[in-house]
Amino acid sequence: MGIAEGFIDRLTQFLGPKGILTGPGDLEPYTVDWRKLFPGRAACVVRPASTKQVAEVVQICRENAVPIVPQGGNTSLAGGAVPDASGTQIVLSLARMAAIRSVDAIGLTMEVEAGCVLTNAQNAAAVEGRLLPVSLASEGSATIGGIVAANAGGVNVLRYGMTRNLVLGLEIVLPDGTIVNGLRHLRKNNAGYDWRQIFVGSEGTLGIVTAAVLRLLPRPKHSVVALLSVADPKSSLELLALAQEELGDQISAFELVSAASLNLVSKHSGLKVPVAAGEWFVLMEAASSLSGLKDGAEAMLGIAFEREIVLDGVIAESAGQASELWALREHVTECEAREGKSLKHDISVPLSAIPDFLRATGQALAAGFPEARVNAFGHLGDGNIHYNVLVDEGLSSEAITRIVHDTVASFGGSITAEHGIGQYRVRELARYSSPSEMALLSRLKHVLDPQGLLNPGKVLLR
Numbered sequence: 108m109g110i111a112e113g114f115i116d117r118l119t120q121f122l123g124p125k126g127i128l129t130g131p132g133d134l135e136p137y138t139v140d141w142r143k144l145f146p147g148r149a150a151c152v153v154r155p156a157s158t159k160q161v162a163e164v165v166q167i168c169r170e171n172a173v174p175i176v177p178q179g180g181n182t183s184l185a186g187g188a189v190p191d192a193s194g195t196q197i198v199l200s201l202a203r204m205a206a207i208r209s210v211d212a213i214g215l216t217m218e219v220e221a222g223c224v225l226t227n228a229q230n231a232a233a234v235e236g237r238l239l240p241v242s243l244a245s246e247g248s249a250t251i252g253g254i255v256a257a258n259a260g261g262v263n264v265l266r267y268g269m270t271r272n273l274v275l276g277l278e279i280v281l282p283d284g285t286i287v288n289g290l291r292h293l294r295k296n297n298a299g300y301d302w303r304q305i306f307v308g309s310e311g312t313l314g315i316v317t318a319a320v321l322r323l324l325p326r327p328k329h330s331v332v333a334l335l336s337v338a339d340p341k342s343s344l345e346l347l348a349l350a351q352e353e354l355g356d357q358i359s360a361f362e363l364v365s366a367a368s369l370n371l372v373s374k375h376s377g378l379k380v381p382v383a384a385g386e387w388f389v390l391m392e393a394a395s396s397l398s399g400l401k402d403g404a405e406a407m408l409g410i411a412f413e414r415e416i417v418l419d420g421v422i423a424e425s426a427g428q429a430s431e432l433w434a435l436r437e438h439v440t441e442c443e444a445r446e447g448k449s450l451k452h453d454i455s456v457p458l459s460a461i462p463d464f465l466r467a468t469g470q471a472l473a474a475g476f477p478e479a480r481v482n483a484f485g486h487l488g489d490g491n492i493h494y495n496v497l498v499d500e501g502l503s504s505e506a507i508t509r510i511v512h513d514t515v516a517s518f519g520g521s522i523t524a525e526h527g528i529g530q531y532r533v534r535e536l537a538r539y540s541s542p543s544e545m546a547l548l549s550r551l552k553h554v555l556d557p558q559g560l561l562n563p564g565k566v567l568l569r
């Protein structure tokens with residue numbers, strides 16, 4: 108079915124020229140995902156400037172049965188924020204709703220519009236000496252609406268939890284155009300069902316996030332960053348356990364990166380690895396406002412060397428050096444994309460099962476696809492590994508993903524720990540969830556969006 112005559116005119120009249128894009132060149136950046144795996148087409152891109160305008164656009168779309176794809180920074184690695192190829196969907200970009208409405212340094216909250224870029228929100232908190240702890244390599248483009256809708260994780264989940272743990276209040280436009288204002292700055296609120304959490308991680312399929320109240324933390328005064336090489340994943344878990352024993356919850360990030368991942372980074376970015384090679388590397392950060400953090404970290408590393416858990420390592424001596432160490436980790440995704448096509452498996456398994464999972468998956472892949480190259484890295488402290496497989500022409504993507512996801516399932520894991528379902532894993536979700544779970548998801552979707560107009564084909568099959 109095509110778009111009803113007069114639909115675009117009505118939107119243009121209502122939003123004005125700044126609020127709508129229709130030229131093919133203007134639409135392109137909004138219709139192709141970050142990985143360029145899902146090139147779509149859109150009837151237009153709307154760019155409302157207020158919650159009222161979002162609600163009105165939703166009403167107009169509803170009257171004309173036009174599907175809407177909400178979009179923030181379009182950094183989804185799961186093809187979640189782009190339209191299908193039909194040309195009958197519209198993209199609703201939140202880019203013009205980017206205000207930071209307030210930062211409450213005493214109450215430790217901030218209220219931000221959905222289109223605000225994550226870095227801008229982090230900086231606004233930092234100016235007040237506060238920390239917004241969501242941190243991702245895509246933070247220069249990802250938006251507040253996007254991190255809420257995707258329930259983004261990132262490198263600080265170990266200490267602060269996923270975005271879900273930081274959302275105190277939300278403003279949502281429902282698929283029928285109703286505005287629900289739940290922008291409360293409260294730590295405790297047991298009044299009725301906690302409906303916020305249904306929208307967090309719903310990937311734009313249940314409602315449009317227009318603003319959020321986020322929890323902040325006092326900004327730690329000191330931090331220590333270290334890059335360490337270890338012989339194998341088991342040693343990295345021993346190191347995590349030791350670090351937590353010695354430094355407690357000061358550990359804010361604990362990332363595992365394979366030597367193969369760092370080779371890709373060196374090859375494509377030219378960055379140098381300042382640590383003698385092991386098969387695996389750990390990038391860890393600890394942060395605290397108490398003095399003595401560095402001494403504590405050095406003492407912990409002394410024990411790790413003594414017990415031969417760590418092979419080699421370096422502690423950053425300055426903020427600049429700390430950024431250089433972090434750059435190695437942050438470039439992995441981008442350098443993998445430069446290397447060529449990859450199959451992304453954003454898996455999680457119980458923490459203690461990680462070494463066995465890596466061994467079992469590696470063996471099964473080597474047996475079936477000896478030429479497949481694995482790029483494994485991720486948030487070890489959360490049991491979340493990006494087990495990506497670089498695939499050259501002729502390798503069966505389906506069969507490789509089946510090996511990885513079947514192994515994940517055999518360890519009681521999840522096929523996506525943080526990147527979400529989008530279009531990329533929509534069949535995998537149906538395959539690895541129980542029928543009763545899928546039925547519950549479909550019922551929730553139907554109650555909120557009976558016409559199926561919000562981000563169709565994402566999360567749930569049409």
Ligand SMILES: Cc1cc2nc3c(=O)[nH]c(=O)nc-3n(C[C@H](O)[C@H](O)[C@H](O)COP(=O)(O)OP(=O)(O)OC[C@H]3O[C@@H](n4cnc5c(N)ncnc54)[C@H](O)[C@@H]3O)c2cc1C
Nearest residue numbers: 179180181182183187250252253254256259260261311316
């Ligand atoms: C280099 C790189 C590194 C990354 N690292 C991480 C990482 O460590 N951890 C992690 O979790 N993710 C990571 N990501 C994935 C991605 O950046 C996050 O999922 C991020 O939260 C997406 O934000 P966005 O604004 O770009 O959202 P988009 O990509 O625009 O959208 C993501 C999903 O949310 C929906 N959506 C967007 N805005 C709204 C809104 N206002 N209301 C309702 N729905 C909306 C979209 O429809 C889509 O389904 C990474 C991506 C890249 C490119």
